[in-house]
Amino acid sequence: MKRRALLQALALAPLLAAGSGLMRAMPAQRVLRLGAPADTPKRVFAAGAPAAVLIAALAPERLLGWPMRVSPEALALLPAPLRALPVVGRLAGRGSTVSLERLLAMQPDLVLDAGDFDANYRSSAERVWRQTGIPIELVAGRLPDHPAQLRHVGRLLGVAARGEALAQAAEAQLALVREVLAARPADARPTVYYGRGGDGLESGLAGSINTEVIEFCGGRNVAAAAGNGCLARVSLEQLLAWDPDVILTQDAAFAASAPQDPRWRSLRAVRSGRLHCAPTLPFGWLDGPPGINRLPGLAWLLARLHPGAVPALAPGALHARIDALHRLLWGSRLPAGTVAALERGR
Incomplete structure (x- = not known):
């Protein structure tokens, strides 16, 4: 040396x-x-x-x-x-x-x-x-870590009061998850596929942080059957065999094209209108990145996986809750397109 x-x-x-x-x-x-x-x-x-x-x-x-x-x-x-x-x-x-x-x-x-x-x-x-x-x-930075994470980094950066306010908001979101799941027995929870990319054929395996929000909110990730890991390619044939109750994506082009494709229409989630595209502004509500930006997505996802489970998931209450959290996080109101999607239940 x-x-x-x-x-x-x-x-x-x-x-x-x-x-x-x-x-x-x-x-x-x-x-x-x-x-x-x-x-x-x-x-x-x-x-x-x-x-x-x-x-x-x-x-x-x-x-x-x-x-x-x-x-x-x-x-x-x-x-x-x-x-x-x-x-x-x-x-x-x-x-x-x-x-x-x-x-x-x-x-x-x-x-x-x-x-x-x-x-x-x-x-x-x-x-x-x-x-x-x-x-x-x-x-x-897994989902249960966010309250402590916000407090810790808030103190580290000299903004402890801001960290505390955001930590309390995160705790309220996690409490809503617990409330909803308490009303939904494990065997009544839907099977879910998360389709990433323009063709929807990339997904997170068991334990992937990219699908953490789905499993955390009581969705049963069908891609977990393919093993443990991060992201992996999935064949349409495999997806047809899984035939999930719900399909989630953050890719608007895929969400628009899948219902027009006969192969995707073979899936009951697509036929029943349970293919949902999560908002991505300013950052993804499910992923992209897997950080505190997912906090607004918790309530949105609960309403799609467990509709009507608790009063807080009714459209008006849901909109108010997510808008308040968005303003706290970013200092701005929800974009008009996101508001319209919430009102349509999409």
């Missing part, structure tokens, strides 16, 4: 030891910290899309840039500080699009990531931290 690299490694060793101690507490805390961030980080690099959405909702002025492209229609619904941000690339997961040199040049006070992270992911984060010295915070 070169002398300079050796000295850097020795200098970082005490901080790495502190981070490793937090890793041992990870099952309880659902947080991994590498390094010591400033008391209130001002410049925060979002390692991936879920973290970007989290920062955008909590402290938009702290976000350095988007790790993904955000459409003009989506940006129009977001607070002003977010509309002119550049696309800076992502550091999280496979296919990282930002180099360590570029990351250092942006001079972030903190790298934040949110979502799932396994041993390989932790190892990658440690490597980035060793090489850059930039503090890194990984915060778990």
